[in-house]
Every structure is written in C-alpha cells, then in structure tokens.
Amino acid sequence: MTVRSHIDALRKTLPPGVTLVAVSKFHPAETVRQAYDAGQRIFGESRVQELIAKKDLLPDDIEWHFIGRLQRNKVRQIAPFISLIHSIDSEQLLLEIEKQAAACNRTIPGLLQIHIAREKSKAGFPPDACRRFLAEGKWKASPHVQIAGVMGMATLTDDENRIRQEFRLLKSLFDELKTAYFPNDPAFREISAGMTDDYRIAIQEGSSVIRTGTLIFGER
Numbered sequence: 457m458t459v460r461s462h463i464d465a466l467r468k469t470l471p472p473g474v475t476l477v478a479v480s481k482f483h484p485a486e487t488v489r490q491a492y493d494a495g496q497r498i499f500g501e502s503r504v505q506e507l508i509a510k511k512d513l514l515p516d517d518i519e520w521h522f523i524g525r526l527q528r529n530k531v532r533q534i535a536p537f538i539s540l541i542h543s544i545d546s547e548q549l550l551l552e553i554e555k556q557a558a559a560c561n562r563t564i565p566g567l568l569q570i571h572i573a574r575e576k577s578k579a580g581f582p583p584d585a586c587r588r589f590l591a592e593g594k595w596k597a598s599p600h601v602q603i604a605g606v607m608g609m610a611t612l613t614d615d616e617n618r619i620r621q622e623f624r625l626l627k628s629l630f631d632e633l634k635t636a637y638f639p640n641d642p643a644f645r646e647i648s649a650g651m652t653d654d655y656r657i658a659i660q661e662g663s664s665v666i667r668t669g670t671l672i673f674g675e676r
C-alpha cells in the first residue's frame with residue numbers, strides 16, 4: 457500500500473466537514489511529498505526544528521499545523537507561517553504567540569489544548585483551569601491570537617468506552633465555552649480530536665479535525 461492509497465481510503469471514510477491533518481513527524485520530506493502529490497495540503501508536526509527543516513524542502517502552499525508541546529522560546533521561529541497551533545496550554549504560551557504574531561503582523565489561529573485523558577503525561581489545561589483562564593479574560597487583550605476551538609488527546613487504552621467518555625468531555629466543554637465566550641464568533645468552531653487508533657470514535661463524538669500519522673505514513 458502506498459501513501460496515496462492510504463490517504464484516498466481514509467478520505468472516503470470521513471464525513472463532510474471533518475478536516476484531515478496528516479501528521480508527518482519523523483517522516484522525511486520525500487514521504488510528505490507523496491501525500492502532497494495525493495492532494496493533501498494540511499500537515500502536522502510536533503517539533504519546531506523538524507518542521508522548519510522540512511518546510512524548506514516542500515511546496516509553499518502547504519498549511520503547517522503545530523500539534524506538539526510548544527516551548528515559548530520557539531514560537532518566534534514558526535510565527536511567520538504556522539496555520540494553526542493545536543496546543544495552547546497556558547496563558548504564558550498564548551501571550552508569547554500574541555507577541556510574535558503581532559511582530560510579524562499576523563493573526564495566528566490556535567486551539568486550547570484540554571487535558572481529557574486520565575494519564576498524567578498528557579499536556580493541556582485541566583477543564584477547570586481552562587474555565588478559569590477564559591473567565592479571567594486576559595486573552596481578550598490578545599488580538600493577534602484567534603482562539604479557534606479546543607484540542608484533546610484521549611488516554612492510550614483499548615477501552616473504547618473510556619476513550620468515548622473523554623471525547624464527550626471535550627465536546628461538552630467546547631459547547632460550554634462556545635456558549636459562554638464565543639457565541640457570536642464563527643471562528644471558534646474546531647474540535648481537534650482523534651488519531652490513528654481512535655479517530656472513528658472521535659468523529660462519532662463530534663470531532664471536526666483529526667490528526668492521523670501512522671494510518672497514512674506507517675509506523676514511525
């Protein structure tokens with residue numbers, strides 16, 4: 457099976473309105489190019505260095521999404537071009553994105569990453585911390601960051617019910633935040649949830665953006 461056939465097969469299963477982010481981390485530019493040639497334009501990377509190096513080798517009309525933990529001191533390097541940052545998980549990071557986006561005269565869309573898994577290792581705002589963060593309102597003074605929704609990663613487990621519950625939690629938090637803070641803001645609309653092993657469940661539970669790597673490119 458080729459990258460193209462994997463992408464074609466995956467696209468056929470996606471309902472309209474669900475955006476596919478092809479997660480290309482650890483795969484070389486030549487492999488990414490195969491997905492590009494199959495029509496894919498949105499790619500996700502989780503390391504700044506790797507992203508910068510790969511971007512230079514690939515066409516300019518790719519939309520790069522940052523999906524991993526983002527260190528504040530690296531925001532400057534991606535601010536000029538990044539299309540969506542999925543992993544805003546602190547006020548400090550949001551403020552740094554604001555600063556760097558303003559410096560290059562851009563508005564950068566970003567998602568609030570929510571800690572929905574039971575595992576300690578997964579990053580993100582715990583739901584209550586996210587509620588407090590939005591209630592405090594300082595984010596309103598960051599006009600160069602467009603808060604476009606939420607992102608979450610479910611626990612790595614075979615227990616489908618648990619995964620489903622976690623995605624439900626993300627969806628209900630999204631609905632709550634939408635109603636409370638973004639009722640008239642059409643830009644707040646994305647739920648980024650679902651990877652290779654759980655994207656079907658994520659879509660059933662309301663995901664609008666899936667991030668799949670292994671399914672498209674094979675094992676890393």
Ligand SMILES: *Cc1c(COP(=O)(O)O)cnc(C)c1O
Pocket residue numbers: 479481502523524609650651652653667668669670671
């Ligand atoms: C690596 C990664 C993915 C893709 O995982 P696959 O299981 O390969 O589909 C999705 N989201 C994030 C945040 C990742 O780090």
